[in-house]
Amino acid sequence: LKIYFLDVPSEQFSISADALIENGADGNYILPTDLSQQERKQKKWKEFNPARKHKDLGENLKTANLHAKKKFAAVESIETDDALGRDALLGMILSDDDAAAFRENEKHDFNVFLSNKIRLDRNVPDVRPPGCAEKSYPGREEKVSVIICFHNEAASALLRTVQSIVTRSSAGLIEEILLIDDASDLEDLGESLLARLRAITLVARVVRQQVRNGLIRSRIRGAREAIGAVLIFLDSHCEVNVGWLEPLLFEIALDRTAVACPVIDLIHAETLEYSASPTVRGGFNWGLHFRWDSLPSKVPSKTEPYTTPAMAGGLFAVERMRFIEIGEYDEAMDIWGGENIEFSLRVWMCGGSIKIVPCSRVGHIFRSQRPYGNDGKGDTQLTNSVRLAHTWLDGGHITKFFDARPEARLIQPGDLSQRLSIKKRLGCHSFQWYLDNVYPEATQNTTFSRVDAGGASRFTHKFKLRHLASEMCLNTNYQSKNDRATVTDCDSKGKRLTLYEPGDSSRAVVLGKKLCLDGGGECADSAGGGSVAVCAAKCHFNGGSQAWIYS
Numbered sequence: 081l082k083i084y085f086l087d088v089p090s091e092q093f094s095i096s097a098d099a100l101i102e103n104g105a106d107g108n109y110i111l112p113t114d115l116s117q118q119e120r121k122q123k124k125w126k127e128f129n130p131a132r133k134h135k136d137l138g139e140n141l142k143t144a145n146l147h148a149k150k151k152f153a154a155v156e157s158i159e160t161d162d163a164l165g166r167d168a169l170l171g172m173i174l175s176d177d178d179a180a181a182f183r184e185n186e187k188h189d190f191n192v193f194l195s196n197k198i199r200l201d202r203n204v205p206d207v208r209p210p211g212c213a214e215k216s217y218p219g220r221e222e223k224v225s226v227i228i229c230f231h232n233e234a235a236s237a238l239l240r241t242v243q244s245i246v247t248r249s250s251a252g253l254i255e256e257i258l259l260i261d262d263a264s265d266l267e268d269l270g271e272s273l274l275a276r277l278r279a280i281t282l283v284a285r286v287v288r289q290q291v292r293n294g295l296i297r298s299r300i301r302g303a304r305e306a307i308g309a310v311l312i313f314l315d316s317h318c319e320v321n322v323g324w325l326e327p328l329l330f331e332i333a334l335d336r337t338a339v340a341c342p343v344i345d346l347i348h349a350e351t352l353e354y355s356a357s358p359t360v361r362g363g364f365n366w367g368l369h370f371r372w373d374s375l376p377s378k379v380p381s382k383t384e385p386y387t388t389p390a391m392a393g394g395l396f397a398v399e400r401m402r403f404i405e406i407g408e409y410d411e412a413m414d415i416w417g418g419e420n421i422e423f424s425l426r427v428w429m430c431g432g433s434i435k436i437v438p439c440s441r442v443g444h445i446f447r448s449q450r451p452y453g454n455d456g457k458g459d460t461q462l463t464n465s466v467r468l469a470h471t472w473l474d475g476g477h478i479t480k481f482f483d484a485r486p487e488a489r490l491i492q493p494g495d496l497s498q499r500l501s502i503k504k505r506l507g508c509h510s511f512q513w514y515l516d517n518v519y520p521e522a523t524q525n526t527t528f529s530r531v532d533a534g535g536a537s538r539f540t541h542k543f544k545l546r547h548l549a550s551e552m553c554l555n556t557n558y559q560s561k562n563d564r565a566t567v568t569d570c571d572s573k574g575k576r577l578t579l580y581e582p583g584d585s586s587r588a589v590v591l592g593k594k595l596c597l598d599g600g601g602e603c604a605d606s607a608g609g610g611s612v613a614v615c616a617a618k619c620h621f622n623g624g625s626q627a628w629i630y631s
């Protein structure tokens with residue numbers, strides 16, 4: 081056993097986290113505990129000057145987390161075969177509470193420690209564009225079934241999702257809230273969840289699935305259980321905002337073939353701060369990865385719904401009978417991924433439309449990676465995409481997908497007869513029609529080919545990327561996503577790049593700060609003159625426009 085002296089102050093974690101709960105405790109997070117229920121209700125969160133405290137809170141937590149992470153990493157790096165010895169060391173360095181809290185955060189990939197401390201019914205800032213509050217949405221009597229699938233979600237995040245719906249939906253519009261448990265095995269999602277749910281509302285119920293079905297079949301299950309006229313799907317870590325419901329229902333009342341999506345606002349994974357998302361629309365690249373595209377021109381009105389070629393997947397409203405009519409989802413799709421593009425193409429190609437409704441806002445915790453495993457099913461985003469490509473990328477367009485992801489050629493899609501019969505029954509348009517009428521920008525996508533891994537299973541390698549013609553090197557100092565990539569003097573200081581090669585998946589070039597080099601990102605079209613700009617984008621390690629060849 082080696083003994084290491086770790087130069088990390090162990091108090092930092094507990095001090096800052098606890099202190100801020102006591103001191104920071106204000107409207108947007110936790111109201112002071114000495115206020116009566118009535119007083120709490122009367123206090124508006126703005127009176128607590130949340131802007132400043134908000135920031136302090138975030139900063140403190142970032143530091144706290146960082147320290148905990150460092151400590152944990154240091155312990156992890158200690159070489160010993162003796163697991164008990166290592167745990168003992170861990171116990172000495174982190175207090176029991178810290179260690180438990182930290183493990184909890186690691187398990188969920190967001191700050192569960194903070195989530196557990198924050199009131200379920202906290203306020204969120206009303207980030208709707210001006211004008212939304214004055215709008216009226218007459219004549220919708222349809223009742224809604226909200227469907228939330230979850231697999232090992234942090235209980236506080238799940239309950240906060242439910243609480244936000246109860247707090248911020250107009251009375252009488254919610255028929256039921258269906259929580260579809262996708263074979264979770266965390267203790268606080270068991271019996272105790274039911275009691276906590278009942279304390280919030282009587283319209284919620286949990287449907288247990290003993291076998292892991294993945295989010296796609298779980299949603300089908302939810303839709304079949306539902307009785308409301310309209311279905312609204314949400315992820316299990318959301319918070320709906322003021323007035324979120326009516327604008328969605330209104331779009332569907334105008335046109336029952338429309339699928340209405342709220343704007344997906346950002347809930348910071350570390351600070352749980354709620355902030356508005358920019359006005360964007362959804363699309364995809366030829367690897368069939370969803371991406372956000374900028375709006376082609378200035379939108380005429382900040383409050384009017386606008387069409388989107390694709391949706392992110394998680395949050396949308398659809399008339400229940402329409403959802404059934406157009407074939408629910410592809411039941412053969414597993415775990416996660418691909419269903420969002422499949423649904424988007426099917427809705428558009430088969431006579432409907434998808435709209436983003438700026439007056440309807442729902443926050444979502446964006447995590448840097450998915451915290452759960454996939455039961456050894458491999459890259460389900462890829463296998464699901466193969467099914468959708470064979471079904472919907474007709475007229476030879478499937479070759480674009482194969483060019484982007486050569487490994488997809490080798491994957492058998494399985495039985496597609498049912499999906500193809502839906503396409504026939506509904507008399508759907510061709511993919512060419514979709515490209516011409518809905519997503520002309522898709523053809524401007526670029527993807528990068530990749531070489532096979534050739535034996536090496538996983539390695540990281542520090543290097544510089546030199547551009548042959550200019551003799552300059554790729555700059556690695558990017559601050560945020562969508563920064564356009566540039567070249568700089570090869571001698572200049574700066575981090576080296578990392579090549580990341582996870583198993584047989586493709587290689588990503590990591591720029592640091594969780595940013596990867598992306599040839600299909602938001603800045604792709606900004607180069608002009610037929611060439612493609614490369615930008616920094618959030619790493620997804622799924623190949624596609626983030627796959628590169630190292631030679």
Ligand code: UD2
Binds near residue numbers: 262315395420
């Ligand atoms: C996005 C979508 C997500 C889904 C996915 C593609 C948003 C905000 N989110 O990814 O809804 O369309 O793209 O498939 O647009 N879950 C299960 N069983 C599983 C795996 C997940 O029930 O086997 C649940 C999970 O607990 C969560 C939901 O499905 O509530 C979506 O999963 P996610 O949050 O990991 O997906 P996300 O947001 O990365």
Ligand code: MN
Binds near residue numbers: 315394444
């Ligand atoms: Mn999610």
